[in-house]
Amino acid sequence: MTARLAPSGFVRCLLVAVCVMSLSLGPAAAAQAPIAGARVWYPAGEYPQLTLPGGKRETIRSMLDVTKSMRFGDFVWDEDRIPKGAVWIRVDLPRQILSVFRAGHEIGTAVILYGTDGKPTPTGRFAILEKKVDYYSHSYHAPMPYMLRLTSDGVAIHGSNVRQGHATHGCIGVPLDFARLLFGAAGKGDFVVIVPAQTQKHASR
Amino acid sequence: MGFGRSRLVQALAAKGGRWRRALWLLAGLAALILVAAAAFQGSPESHARLGLLIAALKDPMALLNERSPGFRIGPLIPIKGKGGPRERVLSSVRDRPRAGPHERVLASARDRPPAAAAEDTPPVVLDMPVVVDIPTGAFFTPAAPTQAFLPPDQLIGSLFTPVTPFNYSVPGFTPGETPLPLVATATPDVPSTPGSPSGPSVPPTIIASNPPVTPPGITPGATPETPPGSTPVVPPGGGPIILPEPSTWSMMILGLLATGFVLRRNRKPVRQ
Numbered sequence: 001m002t003a004r005l006a007p008s009g010f011v012r013c014l015l016v017a018v019c020v021m022s023l024s025l026g027p028a029a030a031a032q033a034p035i036a037g038a039r040v041w042y043p044a045g046e047y048p049q050l051t052l053p054g055g056k057r058e059t060i061r062s063m064l065d066v067t068k069s070m071r072f073g074d075f076v077w078d079e080d081r082i083p084k085g086a087v088w089i090r091v092d093l094p095r096q097i098l099s100v101f102r103a104g105h106e107i108g109t110a111v112i113l114y115g116t117d118g119k120p121t122p123t124g125r126f127a128i129l130e131k132k133v134d135y136y137s138h139s140y141h142a143p144m145p146y147m148l149r150l151t152s153d154g155v156a157i158h159g160s161n162v163r164q165g166h167a168t169h170g171c172i173g174v175p176l177d178f179a180r181l182l183f184g185a186a187g188k189g190d191f192v193v194i195v196p197a198q199t200q201k202h203a204s205r
Numbered sequence: 206m207g208f209g210r211s212r213l214v215q216a217l218a219a220k221g222g223r224w225r226r227a228l229w230l231l232a233g234l235a236a237l238i239l240v241a242a243a244a245f246q247g248s249p250e251s252h253a254r255l256g257l258l259i260a261a262l263k264d265p266m267a268l269l270n271e272r273s274p275g276f277r278i279g280p281l282i283p284i285k286g287k288g289g290p291r292e293r294v295l296s297s298v299r300d301r302p303r304a305g306p307h308e309r310v311l312a313s314a315r316d317r318p319p320a321a322a323a324e325d326t327p328p329v330v331l332d333m334p335v336v337v338d339i340p341t342g343a344f345f346t347p348a349a350p351t352q353a354f355l356p357p358d359q360l361i362g363s364l365f366t367p368v369t370p371f372n373y374s375v376p377g378f379t380p381g382e383t384p385l386p387l388v389a390t391a392t393p394d395v396p397s398t399p400g401s402p403s404g405p406s407v408p409p410t411i412i413a414s415n416p417p418v419t420p421p422g423i424t425p426g427a428t429p430e431t432p433p434g435s436t437p438v439v440p441p442g443g444g445p446i447i448l449p450e451p452s453t454w455s456m457m458i459l460g461l462l463a464t465g466f467v468l469r470r471n472r473k474p475v476r477q
Contacts, residue, residue: 040268048264048265050265050266060265063265063268064268065268066268066271066272067271067272068271068272069271069272069273069274069275070272070273070274071274072274092269092273094276095269095270095273095276096273096274096275096276096277097269097272097273099269109272111274113284116281116283142284160284161284164274165280165281165282166281166282166283166284167277167281167282167283167284168283168284169283173284
């Protein structure tokens with residue numbers, strides 16, 4: 001008894017077989033791959049550089065490989081096999097992304113909240129002036145856990161409820177767990193670069 | 206036979222381009238799977254080569270673009286300060302009365318004069334404290350049955366301000382203030398002397414609460430001192446009457462009709 005398949009049916013069976021094969025091969029391949037999905041290592045001598053608002057350039061040795069769009073409240077933190085070194089933070093306001101770099105390697109990234117048009121977040125290069133785990137703002141009657149103060153007038157990076165459609169009064173809000181990790185990684189004096197919308201530049205090699 | 210085609214190839218050629226496309230697709234997918242498997246299970250050199258390939262494809266800004274949730278749009282809610290600045294109001298405005306439920310009264314009580322009109326009624330001027338003569342042995346507890354005859358608004362008002370159905374004035378008191386309590390004496394040998402202001406003062410023995418005692422057998426509305434406007438409404442059950450609204454009636458009737466319709470419709474004859 002022979003069954004005759006139409007061409008469309010044959011193509012469908014073929015696609016199903018390919019999907020099954022890829023699903024069966026996928027986890028094994030990912031477990032053996034040292035770079036799959038987690039990090040993009042740039043080759044030595046060809047490190048890209050990120051141009052900062054002040055004109056300074058920072059060399060990037062590796063980046064976290066987040067292949068899909070992050071949602072509000074999401075973050076990634078991976079400092080495995082990353083050497084110790086200088087920490088700096090890049091806050092990308094138009095993309096609503098914060099990235100933490102250590103020794104040229106990106107170790108963390110998160111979706112942020114920032115200020116509204118009435119009270120915008122200042123842009124430029126800042127140094128972390130103060131660190132406080134349990135900080136309470138008397139100006140806004142709100143707790144600001146894991147606060148990293150950037151300016152003397154109260155702009156800081158702190159943990160907050162990062163949800164879509166929310167905004168701050170000028171601070172940079174990050175998810176609470178991410179704020180705890182960032183608080184442990186960053187020290188007083190480390191610099192933070194807040195990138196405004198109009199000075200976005202592509203990385204140069 | 207030489208280079209004669211096999212039956213399968215001939216059949217594919219006869220079917221047209223669909224089979225050919227399917228074969229090409231299959232070959233491409235197989236090649237991709239083989240390349241990926243070789244790369245992941247290969248040597249460290251192959252890993253490095255694959256890393257170079259991925260790094261060449263992904264510069265940092267492209268990675269940031271991929272993970273970005275997008276540009277911010279739409280109205281924003283500030284997360285601090287509970288949604289904005291605090292509302293600050295004057296103390297005079299702070300205690301403004303809130304809108305409460307509508308007062309619903311019976312038709313007989315709806316047309317009663319307002320309290321201001323009741324205050325305009327000429328008061329009965331008494332020159333001495335009110336003394337009610339009650340025979341000995343005729344005492345009873347006056348508070349509970351008296352308040353049970355009151356309508357709800359007067360009942361609530363009596364908790365905070367004494368309600369006086371009698372409109373009398375006592376020297377030293379102005380209307381609207383707390384009037385003197387009624388003084389009932391139980392000494393029959395001392396007669397009440399309403400006409401003599403300089404009479405002997407009788408020490409009060411029992412202080413009755415306001416409104417005054419209604420003896421049994423006397424209708425409160427028939428009390429001669431009671432002004433006609435302030436006749437308390439006595440519901441038949443002793444409590445407030447709850448009258449359904451027309452909308453309630455209509456909903457109830459509609460519900461009954463719907464229930465009847467459904468019951469009638471479900472009563473179908475059984476098919477044999």
